[in-house]
Amino acid sequence: MLAAGLVASACTAAEPSASIPPTATTGTPSATAAATTGWWSPTDTPTTLASDLAAPWSVVPLDGGGALISERGDGTVLELTATGELRTVGTVAGVVSGGESGLHGLAVWSDAGERWLYAYHGASQDNRVVRMPLLGDPGALSLGEPEVILTGIARASNHDGGRLAFGPDGYLYVTTGDAGIRPSAQDEASLNGKILRITPEGDPAPGNPFGTAVYTLGHRNVQGIAWTGDGTMWASEFGQDTFDELNRIVPGGDYGWPTHEGVAHDDAYIDPVATWATDDASPSGIAAVGDTVFLASLRGERLWTVDTADGKLAADPVASLVGEQGRLRDVVAAPDGSLWILTNNTDGRGTPRPGDDLLLRLEVARHE
Incomplete structure (x- = not known):
């Protein structure tokens, strides 16, 4: 196990800030990969961009400032405006929540002047991916009619996956869980226990x-x-x-579940680059800035900083925000160079505090 802790003393929610700092254009397709290089680490205590969120799951920064936030329980999509106001954009039709399933990941795609909001959610019989026209101007966004682009991902009370992101290649990546059916992870014909790669229209991506x-x-x-x-x-x-694992992803790779957990030294499978005891991590969303990967941890209630080089570990992971904000569900690289982090204390497994749940902003700086 690789672990190194930086335990801070504060144990209260961050103080609210008045508005979101100005941001540069996020661009399409992805704001998760930084154009910069090198290693980065948190430099200060977080400030609060939004509060009183209900089991938030995904945050997506928007061009020109602001963000979209998904709430798992009722399918609500919120807009945090560039001036710091929180408003409802709409509700994703057909969301059926229960256990760990509900409205999960969001992603935004722009094409030929049209904007689409993609969402991964639990339906009555499965998990699926839909897309909706994202209409209106910032501060007054709304959702058009949903179009289902991918179905048949088994759902369960846990192990539902759910992250969406457009990669540097312009294709949509979809993460799924095994839905408690362990053999499905090794079944090439199953969508479960996989990372999927599809076109914006939902077809298998070329190659x-x-x-x-x-x-x-x-x-x-x-x-x-x-x-x-x-x-x-x-x-x-x-x-x-x-x-728990951080894995370097290669096309066609087999990451060993359910045969192995953690490092196996088995040539038939790909070993993780870093591992943690489950009490120290239980990682959900991750972000990358330069050569550094940041992991938001639920049970571990901390943010892990992992420096990489050439697809390998460059130094022992370092923990920050340990116990300060409770469970952390998502972290994204924001266009202004900071990290935005969602807490997840209202999902039934945490201990909510006044103001929970929060969207936090955390400054990072390059280090040698």
Whole structure:
């Protein structure tokens, strides 16, 4: 196990800030990969951009400032405006919540002057991906009618995956869990226990290793994906009882679940680059800035900073925000160079405090 802790003394929610700092254009397709290089680390205590969120799951920065936020329980999509106001954009039709399923990941795609909001959510019989026209101007956004682009991902009370992100190649990556059906992770014909790669219209992306939507297999429950500045793709994964993982993702890779958990030294499978005890991590969303990957941890109630080089670990991971903000569900690289972090204390497993849940802003700086 690799671990190094930086324990801070504060244990209260961050103080609210008045508005969101000005941001540069996020661009399309992805704001998760920074154009910069080098290693980065948090430099200060976080400030609060939004409060009183209900089980938030995903945050997506918007061009020109502001963000969209998903709330898992009722399918609500919120807009945080550039001036710091919080308003409802709409409700994703057909969301059926229960256990760990509901409205999960969001992603925004622009094409030929049209903007689309993509959402991963639980429906009555499955998990699925839909897209909706994102209408209106910032501060007055609304949702058009949903179009279902991917169905048939098994749902359960847990292990539902759910992260969406457009990669540097312009294709949509979708993470799924095994839905408690462990053999599905090794079944190439199943969408579960996988990372999927599809076109914006929902078709298997050209060049996929199996000729289907499946990009990688052998996953238990992936809820975070990001690309470092060198183009390397990374994914976080919940372990069973012993090891949570950070994996370097390669097309067609088999990451060993349910045969292995953690490092196995088995040539038939790809070992994780870093592991943690499940009490120290349980990682959900991840972000990348330069060559650094940041992991938002639920049970671990901390943010892990992992420096990489050439697809490998460059130094022992370092923990920050330990116990300060409770459970952390998502972290994204914001266009202004900071990290935006969602807490998740109102999801039924945390201990909510006044103001929870929060969207936090955390400054990072390059280090040598």
